[in-house]
Amino acid sequence: MQPATVRRRFERHLRDEGLRLTPQRVRILERVFLTHEHFSAETLFGWLRAEDGSAVSRATVYRTLELLSSGGFVTALDTGSGEMLYEHSLGHSHHDHLVCKHCGRIEEFRESRIERLQEEVALRHGFELTGHLLRLTGVCRECQAG
Amino acid sequence: MQPATVRRRFERHLRDEGLRLTPQRVRILERVFLTHEHFSAETLFGWLRAEDGSAVSRATVYRTLELLSSGGFVTALDTGSGEMLYEHSLGHSHHDHLVCKHCGRIEEFRESRIERLQEEVALRHGFELTGHLLRLTGVCRECQAG
DNA sequence: GTAAGTGCAAAACATTTGCATAAGC
DNA sequence: GCTTATGCAAATGTTTTGCACTTAC
Numbered sequence: 544m545q546p547a548t549v550r551r552r553f554e555r556h557l558r559d560e561g562l563r564l565t566p567q568r569v570r571i572l573e574r575v576f577l578t579h580e581h582f583s584a585e586t587l588f589g590w591l592r593a594e595d596g597s598a599v600s601r602a603t604v605y606r607t608l609e610l611l612s613s614g615g616f617v618t619a620l621d622t623g624s625g626e627m628l629y630e631h632s633l634g635h636s637h638h639d640h641l642v643c644k645h646c647g648r649i650e651e652f653r654e655s656r657i658e659r660l661q662e663e664v665a666l667r668h669g670f671e672l673t674g675h676l677l678r679l680t681g682v683c684r685e686c687q688a689g
Numbered sequence: 690m691q692p693a694t695v696r697r698r699f700e701r702h703l704r705d706e707g708l709r710l711t712p713q714r715v716r717i718l719e720r721v722f723l724t725h726e727h728f729s730a731e732t733l734f735g736w737l738r739a740e741d742g743s744a745v746s747r748a749t750v751y752r753t754l755e756l757l758s759s760g761g762f763v764t765a766l767d768t769g770s771g772e773m774l775y776e777h778s779l780g781h782s783h784h785d786h787l788v789c790k791h792c793g794r795i796e797e798f799r800e801s802r803i804e805r806l807q808e809e810v811a812l813r814h815g816f817e818l819t820g821h822l823l824r825l826t827g828v829c830r831e832c833q834a835g
Numbered sequence: 836g837t838a839a840g841t842g843c844a845a846a847a848c849a850t851t852t853g854c855a856t857a858a859g860c
Numbered sequence: 861g862c863t864t865a866t867g868c869a870a871a872t873g874t875t876t877t878g879c880a881c882t883t884a885c
Contacts, residue, residue, distance in 0.1 A: 621767060
């Protein structure tokens with residue numbers, strides 16, 4: 544998705560929610576969409592500090608990630624290692640993750656048959672499904688060799 | 690599973706690993722197998738303090754849960770709310786969880802077709818699968834009604 | 836006797852919050 | 861100008877760790 548499009552959507556989102564368009568929010572949005580890797584709040588904070596100078600405060604990074612997450616601009620993924628990772632999610636279809644327990648590498652996969660079965664399970668339990676977390680843990684090809 | 694059997698297995702495990710059988714470890718093991726609910730380290734610490742008096746220190750509770758987890762006596766489940774929950778896992782076949790985002794209730798389910806597809810995905814990516822986390826989030830029947 | 840385990844309090848860690856200041860709208 | 865957002869530092873909550881003391885083996 545084009546940066547301009549992302550920006551436009553973000554501005555619309557803020558307007559719709561009665562929130563303000565601040566330089567910090569724009570800066571964070573742009574930086575988040577510049578990377579295609581998974582990152583933590585702390586990592587993002589580090590990037591901003593290194594690239595700008597003064598940058599954005601840690602608290603605002605956290606607050607804005609929450610904002611972007613609830614707005615669907617980023618997806619939070621819990622790796623189970625204590626810190627939350629994020630990835631931008633506009634223009635990316637839903638996927639789940641495979642995490643290598645040795646090197647930490649994360650691969651993405653899509654498996655609609657699993658999604659379908661999840662719906663089935665939820666229905667069976669009378670739950671209205673709103674989300675799911677599927678994380679496969681294992682050893683990647685490289686680490687098996689090494 | 691019988692308490693005596695659990696205890697025997699635990700003793701064997703400790704011996705095999707060259708670890709020591711201490712009153713604290715035994716006390717924690719017994720308390721963990723007394724409940725059929727999910728509990729956090731903090732909750733367990735509270736139970737022990739309330740039931741005994743002096744009880745076991747917080748540090749030992751954490752260290753022993755780690756020990757029980759790596760030995761397969763308990764399973765750790767990451768609810769995503771910041772604190773880790775545990776459940777004893779001997780004599781319980783593998784299952785995943787459905788979490789109600791409103792009331793926090795946790796239901797268990799088994800779905801072997803999903804397990805099979807996970808293996809398939811891992812194979813496709815060259816990963817040797819060692820574990821997985823599947824957590825469905827939604828609204829339970831009661832909360833949908835209320 | 837010796838290495839491992841415990842308890843304590845302090846540290847570490849990511850994240851959140853209170854409050855005064857700054858700045859969108 | 862009014863209300864929201866920011867920055868800072870302090871607080872939070874869970875988990876981990878250093879170290880002296882204790883204990884299982």
